[in-house]
Amino acid sequence: MRLRTRHMLGIAGIEPDEIELILDTAESFAEIGEREIKKVPTLRGKTVVNFFVEPSTRTRSSFELAEKRLSADSVNFSASSSSFVKGETLLDTARNLEAMAPDFIVIRHSEAGAPHFLARHSRCSIINAGDGAHEHPTQALLDAYTIRRRKPLAGLRVAIVGDILHSRVARSNVLLLSKMGSDVVVCGPPTLLPPGVEELGCRVCHGVDEALEGADIVMALRLQLERMTRGYLPSLREYAKLYGINAARLDRAAPDAIVMHPGPMNRGVEITGDVADGDRSVILEQVTNGVAVRMAVLYLLAGEVESEAAA
Amino acid sequence: MRLRTRHMLGIAGIEPDEIELILDTAESFAEIGEREIKKVPTLRGKTVVNFFVEPSTRTRSSFELAEKRLSADSVNFSASSSSFVKGETLLDTARNLEAMAPDFIVIRHSEAGAPHFLARHSRCSIINAGDGAHEHPTQALLDAYTIRRRKPLAGLRVAIVGDILHSRVARSNVLLLSKMGSDVVVCGPPTLLPPGVEELGCRVCHGVDEALEGADIVMALRLQLERMTRGYLPSLREYAKLYGINAARLDRAAPDAIVMHPGPMNRGVEITGDVADGDRSVILEQVTNGVAVRMAVLYLLAGEVESEAAA
Amino acid sequence: MRLRTRHMLGIAGIEPDEIELILDTAESFAEIGEREIKKVPTLRGKTVVNFFVEPSTRTRSSFELAEKRLSADSVNFSASSSSFVKGETLLDTARNLEAMAPDFIVIRHSEAGAPHFLARHSRCSIINAGDGAHEHPTQALLDAYTIRRRKPLAGLRVAIVGDILHSRVARSNVLLLSKMGSDVVVCGPPTLLPPGVEELGCRVCHGVDEALEGADIVMALRLQLERMTRGYLPSLREYAKLYGINAARLDRAAPDAIVMHPGPMNRGVEITGDVADGDRSVILEQVTNGVAVRMAVLYLLAGEVESEAAA
Numbered sequence: 001m002r003l004r005t006r007h008m009l010g011i012a013g014i015e016p017d018e019i020e021l022i023l024d025t026a027e028s029f030a031e032i033g034e035r036e037i038k039k040v041p042t043l044r045g046k047t048v049v050n051f052f053v054e055p056s057t058r059t060r061s062s063f064e065l066a067e068k069r070l071s072a073d074s075v076n077f078s079a080s081s082s083s084f085v086k087g088e089t090l091l092d093t094a095r096n097l098e099a100m101a102p103d104f105i106v107i108r109h110s111e112a113g114a115p116h117f118l119a120r121h122s123r124c125s126i127i128n129a130g131d132g133a134h135e136h137p138t139q140a141l142l143d144a145y146t147i148r149r150r151k152p153l154a155g156l157r158v159a160i161v162g163d164i165l166h167s168r169v170a171r172s173n174v175l176l177l178s179k180m181g182s183d184v185v186v187c188g189p190p191t192l193l194p195p196g197v198e199e200l201g202c203r204v205c206h207g208v209d210e211a212l213e214g215a216d217i218v219m220a221l222r223l224q225l226e227r228m229t230r231g232y233l234p235s236l237r238e239y240a241k242l243y244g245i246n247a248a249r250l251d252r253a254a255p256d257a258i259v260m261h262p263g264p265m266n267r268g269v270e271i272t273g274d275v276a277d278g279d280r281s282v283i284l285e286q287v288t289n290g291v292a293v294r295m296a297v298l299y300l301l302a303g304e305v306e307s308e309a310a311a
Numbered sequence: 312m313r314l315r316t317r318h319m320l321g322i323a324g325i326e327p328d329e330i331e332l333i334l335d336t337a338e339s340f341a342e343i344g345e346r347e348i349k350k351v352p353t354l355r356g357k358t359v360v361n362f363f364v365e366p367s368t369r370t371r372s373s374f375e376l377a378e379k380r381l382s383a384d385s386v387n388f389s390a391s392s393s394s395f396v397k398g399e400t401l402l403d404t405a406r407n408l409e410a411m412a413p414d415f416i417v418i419r420h421s422e423a424g425a426p427h428f429l430a431r432h433s434r435c436s437i438i439n440a441g442d443g444a445h446e447h448p449t450q451a452l453l454d455a456y457t458i459r460r461r462k463p464l465a466g467l468r469v470a471i472v473g474d475i476l477h478s479r480v481a482r483s484n485v486l487l488l489s490k491m492g493s494d495v496v497v498c499g500p501p502t503l504l505p506p507g508v509e510e511l512g513c514r515v516c517h518g519v520d521e522a523l524e525g526a527d528i529v530m531a532l533r534l535q536l537e538r539m540t541r542g543y544l545p546s547l548r549e550y551a552k553l554y555g556i557n558a559a560r561l562d563r564a565a566p567d568a569i570v571m572h573p574g575p576m577n578r579g580v581e582i583t584g585d586v587a588d589g590d591r592s593v594i595l596e597q598v599t600n601g602v603a604v605r606m607a608v609l610y611l612l613a614g615e616v617e618s619e620a621a622a
Numbered sequence: 623m624r625l626r627t628r629h630m631l632g633i634a635g636i637e638p639d640e641i642e643l644i645l646d647t648a649e650s651f652a653e654i655g656e657r658e659i660k661k662v663p664t665l666r667g668k669t670v671v672n673f674f675v676e677p678s679t680r681t682r683s684s685f686e687l688a689e690k691r692l693s694a695d696s697v698n699f700s701a702s703s704s705s706f707v708k709g710e711t712l713l714d715t716a717r718n719l720e721a722m723a724p725d726f727i728v729i730r731h732s733e734a735g736a737p738h739f740l741a742r743h744s745r746c747s748i749i750n751a752g753d754g755a756h757e758h759p760t761q762a763l764l765d766a767y768t769i770r771r772r773k774p775l776a777g778l779r780v781a782i783v784g785d786i787l788h789s790r791v792a793r794s795n796v797l798l799l800s801k802m803g804s805d806v807v808v809c810g811p812p813t814l815l816p817p818g819v820e821e822l823g824c825r826v827c828h829g830v831d832e833a834l835e836g837a838d839i840v841m842a843l844r845l846q847l848e849r850m851t852r853g854y855l856p857s858l859r860e861y862a863k864l865y866g867i868n869a870a871r872l873d874r875a876a877p878d879a880i881v882m883h884p885g886p887m888n889r890g891v892e893i894t895g896d897v898a899d900g901d902r903s904v905i906l907e908q909v910t911n912g913v914a915v916r917m918a919v920l921y922l923l924a925g926e927v928e929s930e931a932a933a
Contacts, residue, residue, distance in 0.1 A: 033723050034723075036667075036928075037666070037667035037668075038667060038669065038723065039666070039667040039695075044348070044350070045347075045348035045349060045350040046348075047349065047376060047379065047380075049372070057699060057710075057715060057718070057719075058718050061671070061697055061699065061719065061722060062722060064697050065669060065697060065722050065724070068669065068695040068697070069669075073350075073379040075372055075375050075376060075379070077368060077372065088368075088574070088575035088576065089578065092574070092575060092576055092578075093368060093575070095595060096368070096369050096574060096575075096595070096598050097368075097372065099595040099596075099598035099599045100372060100373060100376050100598060100599065100601070100602050101344050101345075101349065101599065101602070102376070263710070263714070263718060264710035264714060264715070264718075265710065265714055267711065267714075284717060284718070284721040285721075287718050287721035287722060288721045288722065288723065290722070291722050291723070355659070355661070356658075356659035356660060356661040357659075358660065358687060358690065358691075360683070384661075384690040386683055386686050386687060386690070388679060388683065399679075399885070399886035399887065400889065403885070403886060403887055403889075404679060404886070406906060407679070407680050407885060407886075407906070407909050408679075408683065410906040410907075410909035410910045411683060411684060411687050411909060411910065411912070411913050412655050412656075412660065412910065412913070413687070
């Protein structure tokens with residue numbers, strides 16, 4: 001069994017058996033993260049360009065650690081050091097990076113579709129590390145991995161709460177979890193729920209208490225505070241009161257429900273500190289698992305490129 | 312045959328046989344860039360400080376990839392993270408970097424002569440990655456390499472078009488190509504042609520059509536848009552009309568002429584998109600070749616340092 | 623003999639025998655820095671996160687070179703690329719970095735106590751690379767190493783001159799040198815001397831000539847120029863005249879006195895150029911030694927972590 005693509009652009013483009021393959025592979029890499037020496041020679045001599053046009057701590061570092069644990073060489077670009085300041089187009093910058101013959105480009109970009117655009121013009125593997133409000137496939141994969149370590153992915157009740165409209169994390173998670181046979185409900189302020197979101201494979205619920213009722217998985221999304229100034233929200237206090245995940249609300253979920261958050265958290269806004277730090281929270285496990293899942297994605301895509309070359 | 316220097320400060324300081332040596336060496340490294348595993352252990356245990364006081368995507372990444380393919384360790388500095396914000400002098404910062412005993416310092420700096428200044432105070436090898444409007448020797452070398460893969464370097468007609476005044480790329484290319492026996496003509500708005508430029512070894516031509524007549528090599532330079540606001544140019548539209556390289560103009564060049572650009576490009580200003588992407592364009596080849604040429608420079612300078620140590 | 627901690631948070635937390643151990647270990651690593659190949663496989667497979675929330679050239683690069691010479695993998699964060707812009711708390715960012723299971727976090731932070739805070743929540747080793755005006759232990763260790771190569775650490779007369787109030791370098795040096803049995807006097811403008819500084823283990827002296835009288839070690843501190851605007855100082859010229867280390871003043875010190883400065887220097891303010899570059903200056907030796915001392919700290923802490931794991 002192999003992936004049927006050499007790019008990781010989104011959950012929309014992969015099938016349940018490919019998802020299972022990635023999660024199974026991640027399991028064997030997770031074991032490496034617990035060893036004294038966390039490094040394997042798998043991608044020795046391969047080069048990964050981490051091309052982050054939006055700032056990021058955890059995703060960039062998670063990829064970079066995954067690359068180093070696989071013995072790949074990492075070359076980093078951030079928006080501030082890139083030619084974008086000089087007015088070059090994304091396509092030209094990407095073609096230039098690609099002309100230097102790296103093996104992978106991991107791209108985060110503020111515009112939806114940027115990684116897909118690169119993939120059409122690139123001989124190397126493109127990995128989407130978040131494109132606008134579109135997709136963030138490795139986040140959904142690490143979330144699925146974190147869930148699967150506790151519960152089978154099929155038949156779960158999943159509640160995703162917050163700013164659904166701007167969240168690539170929500171989109172990728174809805175796509176993945178519904179593909180795997182779970183029942184996903186999204187919930188948030190009406191101004192932050194995109195019309196037609198049901199087409200992704202979820203139900204919509206305006207009341208958070210109703211959404212959490214019997215949920216196996218409760219996923220709080222980051223509230224990007226700049227939404228406030230753009231008139232999407234009346235106030236943070238109001239948001240926290242109506243949609244924040246707190247202990248009382250969590251009581252409505254299943255007794256063994258787990259709480260997830262993609263980070264970075266606004267404590268006291270979308271989630272209370274006691275819930276974030278509580279024994280149902282798997283938020284730091286998500287971060288730990290992210291490295292193993294990204295190792296798996298890099299490893300499997302590299303295999304795909306080699307198979308293409310051999311064919 | 313060896314280099315006669317342990318620094319790469321400019322084309323002005325090297326002779327035709329050294330240029331040939333670098334290009335010959337680059338050829339063997341280019342082959343590495345096409346392998347499955349692109350890495351050789353040549354500079355294992357050597358450290359390169361990439362000290363970029365001006366922003367750069369392609370040059371910094373090209374050097375970093377060259378270093379990693381040679382198994383050197385790279386340490387990066389950019390202007391924003393450096394002590395320059397704290398008011399330390401360039402010499403003190405450089406002496407400090409040098410005191411940490413790296414093997415190479417690759418420096419880009421806004422002031423002409425900064426690398427030469429460092430070289431006078433440094434035990435390690437200094438490589439000029441662009442100093443003000445002065446020189447950018449590895450760019451000229453990669454351009455020469457790209458030309459030589461198609462045509463011998465002697466006896467060519469070369470037209471360099473654009474902002475000659477502020478272009479270190481133009482200066483280094485005029486020096487290199489005239490040294491190798493080609494006939495170089497520079498062309499651009501009178502405000503962007505430095506008085507006495509002929510002394511570098513080129514002819515001056517005010518009309519672009521005349522400059523391109525029969526040219527084997529057409530090199531468009533980036534127009535730095537901030538020149539506009541400083542009164543060098545009336546308008547971008549005017550510039551594009553008078554000096555932009557387009558298909559009609561290119562018809563005046565030799566039938567097998569190639570089109571070059573050091574990047575980043577302003578499409579529709581100094582070059583039209585169809586020419587940049589056309590079959591005479593070698594612009595992306597330049598980028599690919601840059602990695603091999605920089606590997607060659609690092610490799611040859613390292614040999615020079617070892618010979619000095621042995622002597 | 624081993625360290626009694628797996629963190630390096632400050633000189634306040636370590637004992638004289640541990641200091642001697644670090645300096646002895648640094649001596650063997652200094653030898654590596656003079657070899658043709660400066661790399662040893664000691665920390666192969668270990669990961670170090672360099673988490674610099676304040677800008678730094680020399681400290682960050684010194685750590686990064688130390689890490690690479692020990693064959694560790696380095697992952698860098700600077701303030702601008704971090705999630706701090708997104709409003710996440712330091713604790714959450716640190717927990718996230720820690721969840722990715724690095725072996726070390728080297729942290730520079732503008733708030734005193736930040737590394738201690740991290741250490742309380744972290745399974746990996748924390749190294750303080752400067753926390754506010756509190757401590758900068760590896761700087762004091764490299765200073766002690768530089769002194770010890772010339773004079774035994776006990777019984778010295780040490781004069782530290784400048785902005786004592788805001789200087790973590792001064793604090794760590796006073797703590798270290800007094801612990802080792804030297805007599806430390808601090809001197810600076812009354813507005814830049816913290817009340818009660820004697821409790822750290824030093825004497826206070828308002829006149830610089832008196833402070834330098836017979837001194838074996840003269841240490842000038844960087845004057846952060848932004849202090850001027852905050853009313854701590856009348857003018858730079860006044861400061862240079864009253865507290866700057868110049869040749870005439872240096873004549874009061876012992877005949878074999880050495881001059882130190884943690885960098886970056888303001889030439890002509892806290893130290894004159896002729897003294898900084900003179901034959902009593904060990905300023906660049908400090909920089910060179912910094913790499914060896916940081917290698918020793920990383921090496922010894924790694925041993926400590928392994929012992930804990932074995933126990």
